[in-house]
Amino acid sequence: MLYRATAVARIAPAAFLAIVVLISGCLAALVAHVAIDFVGDYAVAHDTYDGVAHHSRAVVMVCAIALALVAGLRFLWSACDDAHCANGALQALVRPVLTVRAWRYVATVAVIAVVTLIAMESLDAFLDTGRIGDLADALGGSAPLGLSLTLACAAFFALASLRVLRSIAAAHRTIVDAFCALLLGARALSGSPCSQFAAVLPDDCGAATSVLALRAAKRAPPQLFV
Numbered sequence: 001m002l003y004r005a006t007a008v009a010r011i012a013p014a015a016f017l018a019i020v021v022l023i024s025g026c027l028a029a030l031v032a033h034v035a036i037d038f039v040g041d042y043a044v045a046h047d048t049y050d051g052v053a054h055h056s057r058a059v060v061m062v063c064a065i066a067l068a069l070v071a072g073l074r075f076l077w078s079a080c081d082d083a084h085c086a087n088g089a090l091q092a093l094v095r096p097v098l099t100v101r102a103w104r105y106v107a108t109v110a111v112i113a114v115v116t117l118i119a120m121e122s123l124d125a126f127l128d129t130g131r132i133g134d135l136a137d138a139l140g141g142s143a144p145l146g147l148s149l150t151l152a153c154a155a156f157f158a159l160a161s162l163r164v165l166r167s168i169a170a171a172h173r174t175i176v177d178a179f180c181a182l183l184l185g186a187r188a189l190s191g192s193p194c195s196q197f198a199a200v201l202p203d204d205c206g207a208a209t210s211v212l213a214l215r216a217a218k219r220a221p222p223q224l225f226v
Contacts, residue, residue, distance in 0.1 A: 017096045019071045025112025026064040028157040032150040036140035048137040052128045056120035083179035094169040109158035
């Protein structure tokens with residue numbers, strides 16, 4: 001069991017970063033799909049997105065939401081684990097974000113966005129007509145227009161998500177302290193003893209204790225007189 005927990009903790013940072021990249025790529029493809037459909041009505045003589053039911057948008061949205069839930073649950077788990085045991089779980093989870101190169105991150109999101117966009121329109125065309133068009137059809141009837149809009153959306157979502165992740169990485173200690181306060185508050189409201197819980201919390205998360213209370217295992221005077 002311990003080996004399994006260690007293995008999960010070892011692959012969690014890379015998996016978390018990969019999930020965020022996938023979410024960014026899916027959102028970029030979804031927004032690009034809508035933008036191509038709109039711009040194509042005015043800029044393309046034969047807009048291949050017209051007259052086709054876009055079922056793929058709902059599919060990609062559901063996938064993005066599911067991935068976001070997985071990433072969010074993993075983030076909350078690491079934050080709670082770090083608040084409870086002070087083992088640096090949250091810092092380890094977001095550490096790869098600090099070392100990844102921005103251009104590589106953006107390029108990866110762009111590739112995912114382009115592939116997802118082509119897959120989206122190919123699925124729509126197949127469900128509607130029973131056949132799959134060529135690359136230009138998948139990009140709205142104009143490859144330059146489709147690619148430019150998709151790459152622009154990919155760059156935006158990639159840089160935005162990278163900025164958010166790095167902000168979280170920089171503030172990981174504050175986030176853990178907030179979870180410490182929430183957990184201690186929940187224990188206090190429940191009325192259950194929390195001495196064992198407080199013993200494993202970081203020093204800066206524990207409740208304030210009088211110095212005199214630590215001497216000879218005796219009660220300290222009220223805080224008013226300390």
